[in-house]
Amino acid sequence: MKRVSIITVNYNHADVTLELLRSVKRSIRYSNLEIVVVDNGSKTDQTGWMRDHYPDAKYIRSVKNLGFAGGNNLGIKQAEGDYLFFVNNDTEFFExxxxxxxxILDKDPSIGAVSPKIVYFDRPEIIQYAGFTAMNYNTGRNKCIGQFELDQGQYDAHLGPTSYAHGAAMMVRVEALDKPGPMPENYFLYFEEMDWCEKIRRAGYTIWLAPKTQIRHKESLSVGAASPLKEYFMTRNRILFIRRNAPALSVLIFCIYYLFVVTPRNLIGYLISKRLDLASSFFKAIWWNLTHKTDSYEL
Known part of the structure; x- marks a missing residue:
């Protein structure tokens, strides 16, 4: 039986993380298991409080917020599993x-990573993720399959390859990381798992969706108000992803598309909504890509 390491990152929400740990204890029957919890720059060290309530996990503390990838990479360093199961701390498991x-990983050594279907915690009949379409390198866009659809089993027969795993729940074969290495940390937020999946595929592995098994995600059905932070990293990292992964011709087409289609469209939206703060973040993100290399860790 392969050893599985569950890796989750906590940031200022130890109570939410403990709900995940209780979910594992309550519902998971897989025996060869370890849990690694990374406290990623919380305002106060929350590892002691979590350990008091759930002593069976490994706890790691970073005094600095290293971002989604950096926190998970700390977990990778401590994990001993053959398979690494990266899960958001606001998820809960099915048995x-x-x-x-x-x-799935046991049966086919060519599979590098696999994600379950993800449903919304408060509305488990609604799908959040049932795979991803391929990235259009010319526009920097792809689609999350099934999102917001009523789950009527329409994707349950689609066991097999998908373009990208979902960062909220993805199990990765350790051997598949020999060439790609750890999760790329220069994204900080958004797109890091997609870049990682690109590298895993280029190392000769496939990415799969397992639609008949699920995980509940406590993310809201409504995205909520846009924030300058999200606007900055979504814009910055979409451009960075294309720069790092697309062929040269597609990068050129993408730049033209972004300049003449995306930028005017977004500016009109910012003006109509009177969100000049978002416009500022948008242009800061573009400027970052004009002034930084693709391997830069400066945020």
Whole structure:
């Protein structure tokens, strides 16, 4: 039986993380399991409080917020599993979640990573993720399959390759990381798992969706108000992703598309909504890409 390491990152929400840990203890029957919790720059060290309530996990503390990738990479360094199951701390498991994913990786060594179907915690009949379409390098866009759809089993027969795993729940074969290495940390927020999946595929592995097993995600159905922080990283990292992964011709087409289509469209939207703060973040993100290399860690 392969050893599985569950890796989750906590940032100022130890109570939410403990709900995940209780979910694992309550519902998971897979025996060869370890849990690694990374406290990623919380305002106060929350590892002691979590350990008091759930002593069976490994706890790691970073005094600095290293971002989504950096926090998970700390977990990778401490994990001993053959398979690494990266999960957001605001998720909860079904009983067969781990065993179903392990079975898929066990049966085919060419599969580098696999994600379950993800449903919304408060509305489990609504799908959040049932795979991703391929990235259009010319526009920097792709689609999350099934999002906001009523789950009527329409994707349950689609066991097999998908373009990208979902960062909220993805199980990765350790051997598949020999060439790609750890998760790219220069994204900080958004797109890092997609870049990682690109590297895993280029190392000769496939990315799969396991739609008959699920995980519940406590993310809201409504995205909520846009923030300058999100606007900055979504814009910055979309451009960075294309720069790092697309062929040269597609990068050129993307730049033209972004200049003459995306920028005017977004500016009109910012003006109509009177969100000049978002316009400022948008242009800062573009300027970052004009002044930084693709391997820069400066935010």
């Amino acid at each position: 067969d979640t781990i065993s179903a994913l392990v079975d």
